[in-house]
Amino acid sequence: MGSRSRLLGVLVPGLLAISSIGLAACGGSSNSSNSAGSSGGGSSSSSAPSGSNVSSELAKFPAVVTAPAAAKKGGTLSVIADGDVDYIDPGAAYYQPTYMIDLAVDSPLMGWPPNDTAAPVPLLASAAPTITNSGKTITFHIKPNVHYSPPLGGGTGWTKPVVSQDVKYAIERGLLPGVPNGYLGLYFADLQGLSQAQAAVKKDPTKAPDISGITTPNSSTIVFTLTKPSSIGVIDALSLPLSSPVPQAYAAKYDSKTPSSTYGAHQIDVGPYYISSYQAGKQITLLRNPNYTAGSDFRPAFVDKVAVQEGFADTNSAISKILTGSDMINFDFSATGESLKLAATKYPKQLTLTPAGGNRFVALNTQKPPFNNINVRKAVIAASDRDALRNTRGGVLAGGLATHFIPPGIPGYQQAGGAAGPSGAQFDFIQHPTGDMALAESYMKKAGYSSGKCTGNCTITMVSGNVPPASDTAQVVKAQLSQLGFNVQLHPVEQAVMYTKFCSVVANEPNVCPNVGWIKDFNDGQAMIDIPFNGGTITASPTNNSNWPQLNNPTINAALAAAKLIVDPTARAAAYGKIDDEIMAQAPAIPWLWDYEANVSSSDVLPVINEFNGLTDLAFTSIK
């Protein structure tokens, strides 16, 4: 939220990791009472997650999550951006602001209406999928007569209607090295024939390989066959842009290009809008898709044109420009710090807060001394002033104080202890939001430091971002660690370098990474804690590791493997909540924030926030 861009997928391909940046994801709770009726039925505001310690702040700046009754058609919406999308190609997109575009121009099999936080609903699919074979077979039927838009960059495009084979190809092309999809191997790992397809594409990187687990019995049916009953995660993942259709006969020539597919620059879309013009780093223009049938899905598409203007590096000025201007909303930055204060105090009706569905934590490297000692880790957490850490990102409006890792709105949050966090004496180290030095010193003594503070070789390394608020957070962490006697060598570097050279490289990881966090890909506990705390992540990707604490606990690993196969939502939430507590018991990190997404708009804009990614939904937003 504080820094300038959200380079999630760019920095850590394969993951939606939080960079310095803002979280941008759906919030709300699966059991929260969103009064969202059908669009057009009057506006409704998102309600704070039940049991959250943050509801009062959210209530002050509620987000509208359905199309207001007063919404009108027409006009141009200006979207003010700092940076660019990560990939214009929907097959590679893995960045929440990019999803803002994709939600308006693409139609994956499943989708997320703005007020939906429980489970995705059919979008390109004509109905909810049929799950058979004990959760190992998923069958979708797609809507008839869905047509492609004119192509980006001109040309004849593709006049045939969407068929199921287009969806199969869209997913298969995600294996191409020229379409660097970040989550296919993650959420579709149990797809039958995936490993063979991955091997095939290594032999011929210019041709999308066949995945035998995806079949199309006819042009309107697509079947996914899994090796394990992990259908919940697969269906959730089919709400991501990868499953938006791409006709092989049209795209193959672009996909055969190396090192990168050029399909993105020639893409054809099926949503209510299409990308009519794109200049990397400068602008993106969306126009109405002339081949889209109004009412064919839940997107009303009010404005005629969306103009994304990039290059607003001074986000404080950009926020001010939006608040005082007309027809504008924010893109890849949120109001934070001073600009958040400005918006909250002078333009409160133009500010919305939405739970971002992510967390921020200070990762303690559990594989290196001194943090390979659990009591030292508990001491550090006990000493931490999480309120001070939150102040570095904007105080109470930045988000709720985290007490564990699954954030509000994600199944498992309540089961893990809700806002209060896990209870019991074994969790005393996380129960003091402003820190408890006496408790911290008692843990240090248990760790063998008789004075309650580190003595002897107490030099530890910490690599942080080098611009506020990340650098501010790092300074606060350093001060807190110093209280326990640690001599912290703080090395501020660019946020990207922090990940790619240090925190995500197992061999180079410092003792402390203070600026990391995780945002869900979709509303499920698996998407929240399976990657950052699964020991398998470390060995699977030693140079792009997102298990920053390098926690490798066999019990937790086994529990994660079992939980993703649970189909019953209640049992699944309970399982992930329990795992979250087990992770917290290992004290691998200091969880300190469950972010809010702070969006702003001009006074003449009726913004609708999509709780899936916490950002403005372009297909629902209108001009007064």
Added chain:
Amino acid sequence: MSVGTPDLLLDETEVGAVDLVSDEIAARSPWELFARRFREDKFALAGLIFLTLLILVAIFAPLVCKLVGAPGPYFADQNALDVFGQPTGPSSAHIFGVDQLGRDVFSRVVYGARVSLLVAFVSTFLTTIFGVFCGLFAGFYRGWIDTLISRTIDAWLAIPYLLLAIGLASACSFGNGCVGGLIKPGVPVVIAVVALTSWTYPARIIRGQVLSIREKEFVEASRSLGASNFRIIVKELLPNLTAPIIVFASTFLPTVILFEAALSFLGVGVQPPTPSWGQMISDASPNIATQWWYMLFPGLALLFTALAFNFVGDAMTDALNPRARKR
């Protein structure tokens, strides 16, 4: 053997500097003349007083903070931040307000003086020593030594020094520093960067001076009496280089202070949380419109310090080179 610095000799306008006591004519020493001339410059005196106070404040920073009732420069007072986590302005608890982490700006300005002065004096010392050494050898020995040193200086001057400084500072600010750990991250990096990028200036000045002085009669006389090169350099040349060295150092000090501030402003100088004026100004710049105190006080400290050094430096230049003053 030395006959003194020519510039420190009386000039014809300073007859009054000669006192007639009884039958004796007592000439003032060059340093007395220097002090007399220096005292004529009121701005320089004010600057000197300011710098003296600044040095005392820097040395006794903990005591100064205690007297004012300010917490230490690293203490983050969360209660001094508003509900948005933003710093609050001057108050009875924090007379200069607090920064973005709730740290007392007064304390950080006071402790920042330590950094600025430390960098300024040590860098200037190293720069001057190395520059004088190179200039002396180049000017005295001439020949291939002069060619080697002079061409090195030319090549060095062709390098954009700010970019070089940023590169060096970035490279040495990580891990154990660079040059096998000789240059440690933090203040040592800044000092090394300043010295490495600035030694050419005194080297050129000194070389020119040496080329002139080495031809003077007293040097010839010394050589004819069998003095070694080392003795000539140490006993004849160096004393006669005092004035240009002092002039260079005095005018270089404010440059270093500003250079350190610039590096810190760019994020490659003194690393946080060590207080530095340049870094404070950098941190404050995004919110200058609403958090004026955060930039104002370190900015004023930087301004007045540089100004004071400039006044003093100019006055020293004038006092040591009265002919130049008259022009």
